[in-house]
Amino acid sequence: MLVYIVKISLFIYFTITPLFAYDSKTAAIIYEKIFKSFIDSEKINIYAESIDFSEVFKHSSLLHRVYSPLEADITVVTKDDEIIKDKTLILFATDIDLIKKSSNVIGAFYWDHGRPKIIFIRSRLKYYNLDIGYFFSKYIKDDF
Amino acid sequence: MRIFSFIILAVISLYGNQDDLDSLLDTFTQNSDLSHKTKLENSGISYIFTRQDLEMMQVKELKDVLKMINYKQSAFGLSDPNYNKELAFPFNSSSIRLFINNFEVTSTVYGSGIAEMGDIDLSFINHIEIYMLNPSFEFTTESTTVLIKLFSVDSKRDKGGKLLVSLGSRGYTQNSLVYANKIKDWSFTTSISYTDDKRKRHQSLNEPLSRDSVKKHLFLTLKKDYHSFQGGYFKKDSDAFINMSLDATPTVDDIEYQNYSFGYENSYLDNIRFLINYEQEDSLGHFADDNPLVIHPVFGQVRDFSYKSDNSVLTSEVKYNYSDEKNDLLVGIKYRDRAFNSKEASFNGISFPNSNFDRQTFYSAYFENQFTIDESNVINFGYQSSKVKQNGNYSDYNIHLLRMGYTYSLKDFTAKVYYFNSELPVEPYILETGRIDSTNPLKSLQNDSLALELKYKNNKHLTRAILSFTKTDNGVKLDTRTRRYINLTNSYNTISPTVEYSYSFNAKNKLLANLRYKKIDSKSLIDENKQWNGFIRLLNSYNDFDFFNEITYDHDGGYKHYYNYSLGVDYRYSDTLRISLKGENILDKAYEVEYQRIDPTRFPPLTMESLFISTIDRRVIMSLKYYF
Numbered sequence: 001m002l003v004y005i006v007k008i009s010l011f012i013y014f015t016i017t018p019l020f021a022y023d024s025k026t027a028a029i030i031y032e033k034i035f036k037s038f039i040d041s042e043k044i045n046i047y048a049e050s051i052d053f054s055e056v057f058k059h060s061s062l063l064h065r066v067y068s069p070l071e072a073d074i075t076v077v078t079k080d081d082e083i084i085k086d087k088t089l090i091l092f093a094t095d096i097d098l099i100k101k102s103s104n105v106i107g108a109f110y111w112d113h114g115r116p117k118i119i120f121i122r123s124r125l126k127y128y129n130l131d132i133g134y135f136f137s138k139y140i141k142d143d144f
Numbered sequence: 145m146r147i148f149s150f151i152i153l154a155v156i157s158l159y160g161n162q163d164d165l166d167s168l169l170d171t172f173t174q175n176s177d178l179s180h181k182t183k184l185e186n187s188g189i190s191y192i193f194t195r196q197d198l199e200m201m202q203v204k205e206l207k208d209v210l211k212m213i214n215y216k217q218s219a220f221g222l223s224d225p226n227y228n229k230e231l232a233f234p235f236n237s238s239s240i241r242l243f244i245n246n247f248e249v250t251s252t253v254y255g256s257g258i259a260e261m262g263d264i265d266l267s268f269i270n271h272i273e274i275y276m277l278n279p280s281f282e283f284t285t286e287s288t289t290v291l292i293k294l295f296s297v298d299s300k301r302d303k304g305g306k307l308l309v310s311l312g313s314r315g316y317t318q319n320s321l322v323y324a325n326k327i328k329d330w331s332f333t334t335s336i337s338y339t340d341d342k343r344k345r346h347q348s349l350n351e352p353l354s355r356d357s358v359k360k361h362l363f364l365t366l367k368k369d370y371h372s373f374q375g376g377y378f379k380k381d382s383d384a385f386i387n388m389s390l391d392a393t394p395t396v397d398d399i400e401y402q403n404y405s406f407g408y409e410n411s412y413l414d415n416i417r418f419l420i421n422y423e424q425e426d427s428l429g430h431f432a433d434d435n436p437l438v439i440h441p442v443f444g445q446v447r448d449f450s451y452k453s454d455n456s457v458l459t460s461e462v463k464y465n466y467s468d469e470k471n472d473l474l475v476g477i478k479y480r481d482r483a484f485n486s487k488e489a490s491f492n493g494i495s496f497p498n499s500n501f502d503r504q505t506f507y508s509a510y511f512e513n514q515f516t517i518d519e520s521n522v523i524n525f526g527y528q529s530s531k532v533k534q535n536g537n538y539s540d541y542n543i544h545l546l547r548m549g550y551t552y553s554l555k556d557f558t559a560k561v562y563y564f565n566s567e568l569p570v571e572p573y574i575l576e577t578g579r580i581d582s583t584n585p586l587k588s589l590q591n592d593s594l595a596l597e598l599k600y601k602n603n604k605h606l607t608r609a610i611l612s613f614t615k616t617d618n619g620v621k622l623d624t625r626t627r628r629y630i631n632l633t634n635s636y637n638t639i640s641p642t643v644e645y646s647y648s649f650n651a652k653n654k655l656l657a658n659l660r661y662k663k664i665d666s667k668s669l670i671d672e673n674k675q676w677n678g679f680i681r682l683l684n685s686y687n688d689f690d691f692f693n694e695i696t697y698d699h700d701g702g703y704k705h706y707y708n709y710s711l712g713v714d715y716r717y718s719d720t721l722r723i724s725l726k727g728e729n730i731l732d733k734a735y736e737v738e739y740q741r742i743d744p745t746r747f748p749p750l751t752m753e754s755l756f757i758s759t760i761d762r763r764v765i766m767s768l769k770y771y772f
Binding site: 022023025026027029030033095096097111112113114115116117118135136 | 165168169171172173175176195199270297300301302303304306719771
């Protein structure tokens with residue numbers, strides 16, 4: 001039923017799904033590019049608690065969902081209580097404020113006044129010995 | 145030169161060099177803007193203005209987007225309560241409904257809040273949806289011909305603040321502060337706005353006419369889990385332009401309007417939504433002229449008229465939604481009470497007794513089902529019945545709304561056909577005048593509408609054609625002989641074809657063109673009325689600059705052709721600062737409204753030469769936006 005409605009409803013307005021407040025298909029492509037920039041692998045293991053983020057997995061063959069942060073290459077955090085205080089884990093956030101709250105959040109893909117933005121923190125990339133390459137260099141900030 | 149600038153911008157758009165990821169982020173913004181909509185294709189005929197559209201067009205008020213529906217600035221509905229001189233056509237605001245999020249902005253006097261709050265500052269708005277005719281009951285169950293839904297920004301995408309300072313011609317200023325954030329589990333959006341709307345002065349018999357206004361608006365939403373609160377305060381002090389002055393030379397014309405609103409919505413149970421909304425309105429008006437404003441059977445020549453009123457509207461609604469593989473069912477009940485709590489009015493400083501009509505209450509029940517036949521075919525059917533209870537000398541009556549639709553969809557093509565049968569209640573302000581023949585009560589206005597929409601999308605091209613036909617019965621007019629409101633004896637027909645084309649160069653560069661024809665056919669209401677209306681809009685982005693060019697065209701069968709050319713440039717100086725410049729009605733050839741004048745000192749009163757005044761001033765506005 002949902003499939004029918006979605007198909008009927010949305011060809012004009014691109015890939016809309018009324019259940020989600022963002023374009024998860026394009027988000028999946030952007031996340032693939034971000035994570036691929038420092039993980040050279042055919043499969044990237046992601047741990048994410050958020051239900052919203054689960055939509056991203058549906059549109060990606062590269063990003064693979066795992067159910068423990070210990071199995072993950074990256075843990076995606078969307079709110080305070082998802083932050084894991086284990087310095088061995090690499091965290092990536094969907095909210096800029098989470099960067100302030102944990103030093104193992106290396107960067108974020110977030111909304112800023114209605115616009116999507118990407119940020120990486122130079123010192124944290126260095127701490128984890130991550131090289132994100134020239135393509136993403138303009139998104140690196142010295143501090144936040 | 146203008147054509148040249150169009151071409152240059154188009155070329156810039158086509159060959160603009162954006163890197164891959166920035167382009168993806170633009171696409172993500174646009175698609176997320178659209179996915180944020182509550183809209184579904186089979187909900188009705190709609191226009192969407194995304195956040196990006198609103199920003200690029202530098203939209204400040206609703207008039208900036210309503211050009212799409214052949215809107216004239218001074219006429220929110222069929223005519224304008226303050227400026228209308230066509231006394232034969234009572235103002236009918238209920239035909240245009242205005243919502244902020246899920247809460248309707250209403251009016252005790254006029255029915256819809258569009259008349260009094262249709263020009264609020266839109267700084268706090270994320271996107272706008274406009275529906276033609278009666279959309280799905282999911283959006284409103286009120287009978288309407290145009291539904292405007294404003295959606296406020298939220299803390300999810302707009303965490304932080306925005307300070308906007310705008311300065312324009314003749315001392316126009318608009319300042320606002322919008323702030324959204326989340327504290328623990330509570331998310332909130334708040335906005336405060338001040339507009340000093342200085343308008344161009346016109347003259348009648350060497351007397352200046354002013355329509356300046358000062359508007360203050362406060363808005364707040366609070367959300368946690370299944371709770372949602374929304375509150376607002378709006379105050380408008382305005383000069384009423386010509387208003388009641390028959391020869392357009394008022395000596396006093398002041399209107400003060402205040403609106404307080406508080407709404408609460410609860411969605412604790414997955415399929416049930418409860419909503420309650422209370423609005424309080426206070427208004428004052430004072431009009432005076434050297435010549436009589438009206439000739440009253442008791443007071444004689446009235447040169448001074450003032451009023452003060454305190455009204456309220458309480459709305460409450462419960463909706464139940466059920467979905468299975470084939471059906472999407474919506475069932476609900478709704479209660480709306482309009483109360484004229486107190487009112488004082490005086491002619492020449494002497495109070496006159498109020499009519500004993502001070503309450504109008506609606507009890508409504510409705511259902512709608514959307515039935516999915518298969519992947520390409522969806523039908524929907526909705527029915528609402530309302531009991532309208534009134535006091536005073538007016539009897540109760542029933543109105544109904546029937547809505548049927550069919551949507552056929554292929555990969556790139558959609559066809560929709562709708563039939564509506566709706567009744568609009570008699571506006572409270574007409575009942576309040578008491579100028580109704582008690583032996584022959586007014587019947588509610590009835591519309592029978594048929595609408596067809598065809599859409600075809602081919603890669604970056606989108607073409608849309610809309611055809612609507614409406615037969616209106618029980619139109620209301622003022623009988624100039626008896627000075628009483630009566631129903632028209634004959635029906636009248638409105639036919640309106642529209643064609644629209646858009647081309648997306650990429651996510652941030654778009655061209656949109658629209659042409660609409662409207663013909664109103666009537667033997668008893670007016671002479672045949674034909675209107676042509678169209679526009680071309682170009683939105684472009686190059687590096688840190690956003691450009692907006694738009695020209696609208698209006699022609700109403702007379703010898704005049706009207707053009708309204710607007711343009712804007714927005715420069716992103718840094719992540720936190722934007723500077724923009726906007727020009728409205730640059731050619732000073734925008735649509736003009738006829739204001740008829742009568743010399744009441746002659747007997748019989750002498751018809752004077754009409755005034756033709758553009759409703760949109762030529763104006764330049766410079767704005768500065770600071771994000772924090």
